Amino acid sequence: MRLKDWDKNLKIRLSGEFLVNVTFWMFFPFLAIYFTDSFGKTAAGLLLIFSQFFSVAANLLGGYYADKFGRKKMMVYSAVGQGAAFLVFAFASSPWLESPVLGFISFTVVSIFGSFYWPASQAMVADVVHEKDRSSVFAIFYTSINIAVVIGPILGGIFYADHRFELLFCAGILNIALGLVLKRWIEETAPPFKRENSSAEGKTSWIWIIGNQFKDYNVIVRDKTFLLFIIAGILVGQTFMQLDLLFPVYVKETVATQPLFSLGNYTFTIKGEQAFGLLIAENGFLVALLTIVITKWMSAYRERNVFMTSSIVYAASILMFGRTDWIWGLIFAMMIFTFGELMTAGIQQSFISELAPESMRGQYFAAASLRFTIGRMLAPLSIPMTDWFGYNWTYLILCLLAIISALVYFVMFKRFEKEKAVQ
Template sequence: MRIRDWDSNLKVRLFGEAAMNITFWMFFPFLAIYFAEAFGKNKAGFLLVFSQIFSVVANLMGGYCADRFGRKRMMVLSAIGQGLSFVVFAFASSPWYQSPWVGFIAFAVAGVFGSFYWPASQAMVADVVEEKHRSQVFAIFYTSINIAVVIGPILGGIFYARYRFELLLIAGIVCIALGFILARWTKETAPVQKAAVLSGGGKWYQFLLNQLKDYSVIVKDRTFLLFIAAGVLAGQTFMQLDLLLPVYIKDVIHNQSLFSFGDWSFKVGGEQAFGIVLAENGFLVALLTVAVTKWMSRYSERNVFVLSSVIYGASLIIFSQTQWIWGLIMGMAVFTFAELMGVGLQQSFVSRIAPDHMRGQYFAASSLRFTLSRTIAPLSIPMTVWIGYNWTYFVLFILALLSAALYWLMFYSAEKKSMKLGA
C-alpha cells in the first residue's frame, strides 16, 4: 500500500510525528545523565522508575479514553499537553531559572501525555486501514521512529550540551504545533459506541469501575494473555540492547582494529564499539523495516512469531561467543532481523483480535509486553556478577525459546477454539 493511497489522517500524522520524534530524540538520550548529575544515580534511578509507573497507568487509561472519547480528541489533547510540559521543562533549564525538580516533574507529566497519545494513534491506524495492509502501515510508522532515533541523537550530541534550553523549547513548540495540525486536518475514526459515554452527572468512581470492567474482558481473552506473556519473555532479549549489551561490549572490546590499511588502522574501544553496533541496528531498521515486513506477510503469523523468538535467542548466543568487533556486528545483524520480522505483524495481530470498540484498550494492554520487560530486564546486569556472561546469555536464550513455545501454544489454542466454534 503506497503512502499516497493512505487515509489523509495517516499522511498528516506521518510527517507531523516524524518532526516531533526527531526533536524528542535530540535530548531524550541525555536526560538520564542530566538527572543523575542533578540528583545522584540512586535517587535519579528511583525517580525514573516512579515516573514510569504513572506512564503505565496513563497508557491503560489512554486506551479506555481513546475508545470512549475518540482517537482524535485524545491525540490532540495529548500532543498539546506534552508540548506544554516540554516548555515548562525548558524554562526549568533556562539561563534565568534552574530547577531539576521542576524539570523532572515536567518530564514525568510529558511521559503521561505521551502514554495517552500512543493507544489512540495505534487504534486510528486499525480504524482506517484494511487488515491486509495494516502490517505495512505499522512498519512505515516504525521506520519513521527509527529514522528519528538515528538522526535525533546525532544532532543532540552536537547541540545538547550548550543548547538544552533551546532544544526543549523547540520540542515543546513542535508538539503543540502537532496538536493544532491534528485538530485542523484530521477527522475522528473511532466506531460509534453502542453504550452512551458516562455523562458528567455520573459518579466519579463509575468511570473507573467501567474501565476495570472493560479490562476484565481483555484478561479473559486467553489468546491475548498468551500473546502478552510471550512478548514479555521475548522482551528479555531485545531489551538487552540498552542494558546487558553495552556493559558486555565495554568489558570485552579494548582498542580493537575495525579497519586497517597498511600501517594505518582505525581502532575502537568499548564505548565506540557499542556506538557502532547501535548505529548498525538503527540503520538496518530504518532501511529494511518495510521490505522485511512485506516479506514476512507472505508467511503464517505463527511461523513468523515463533521463528523471530528463536532468532533472537540465536543472536544472544553469537554475542556470548565472540569478543571480536566484527563478530558483534554480525550478531547485531541477526538480532535486528529478528526485530524486523515481527514489528509490523504484531501490531496488525492486535488490531485483528481486538473488538472494534475496544481497539484502544487492546493496544494499551499490549504495551504491557514492553512495560513488564523493562521492569524485569535489568536483572541481567547483576546476573553477570552471580553467574558470568556466558550463563547469563544462556538463560536469556532459554527465555527466548520459551517465548517461541508460548507463541506456538497461542496459535494452537486459538485454532482449536475456532474449530470448536465452527463445529
C-alpha cells in the same frame, strides 16, 4: 497500499511524527547513561521501574479515552502534554539549573503522555485502513520511526554532550506544534462509543475510571489467546527493551578505545558512547532499509512460526552481546537483534486488530501495549542486576526469558488455530 491512497489523517501524522521522532532520538538513547551517572545503577534502575508504573496506569486510561472521547482528542492532548514536559526537562538541564531529579520527573511525565498517545494512534490506523493493508501501513510508520533512529543518534552523538538543553527544548516545541497540527488538520475516526454501564454516567474520577478499566479488561483477560499474547510480549520485551537501557551502560563500561577501520595510514578509532551511537544508528538504518521487505517476506509464513522464531533470534543476539566487547562483534550481534525485531514489526498490530471487536479496538490496542509498558517497567531491573550477578549472568537470564516467550507463543497459536477452526 500506495502512500498516495492513504487517508489524509495518516499522511499528516507520518510527516509530523517523523520530525518529532528525529529530535527525540537525538537524546533519548543517552538517557540511561545520564540517569545512571546521576543516581548510580541500582537507584537509576529502580527509579526507571517506578516511572513506568505510571505508564501502565496511563495505558488503562488511554485505551478507554481513545474509545470514549476519540482518537484525535487524545492524540492532541498527549502531544501537547509531552511538549510541555520536554520544556520542563530542558529547564532542568539548562544553564540556569542542573537538576537530574526534575529531569527524571519530566521524563516520567513524557512517558505517561506517550502511553496516552499510542493506543489512540494505533486504533486510528485500524479505523481507516482495510485489514488486508494494515500490515504494510503499520510497517511504513515503523520504518519512518527507524529512519529517525538513524538520523537522531548520529546528530545526538555530535550535539548531545554540549547541547542537551537545546535538544530538549526543540523536542518540546516540536511536540506542541504536532499537537496543534493534529487539532487543525486531522479528522476524528472513532466509531460511536458504547457505554456498558449507564449507571456510571456521572462518575468521572480518574481513580474510578482506572478501577472500572480493570473490570473492563476482565473481558479482554478472559480472551485467553490475547492474554497469552500479552504475556509472551512482556517476556520477549525484556530483551529488545535493553536497546536503550542495558546496552548503552554495557557499551560505555566495556568497549575500550579500538580501531573501527583503517584506510592507508589513517585509523578511525571508537569507544564508549560513540560505539553505542553507531550501534543505535545501525539498528535504525537496517530497520528503515528492510522493514517493508522483511514484512512481505514474513507474510509468506505462518504467524506462529514467525513469532516463535523471532523470540529465538532475540535470545541468540542477546547472548552474543554479553560475550564480546569487540566493536565488530557488537555490530554483528546488532544485525541479528534487528532481524529478530523486523520479523514481527509489521504483523503484531494486524494480529491485534484481527482479535479485537471493532467497538473495543482502543482498549485492545491499549491492553496490547501493556506488553511494552509492563515490560518496560520490569526491563530496568537489568541495570542493577549487573551489579548483583555480573553482565554474563544478566545476559543469560534475558536469553532464557526470550526462549520462554517462544514457548508461550506456541501455546497461544495452538489456541488461536482451534478458535478459528470452530468459527
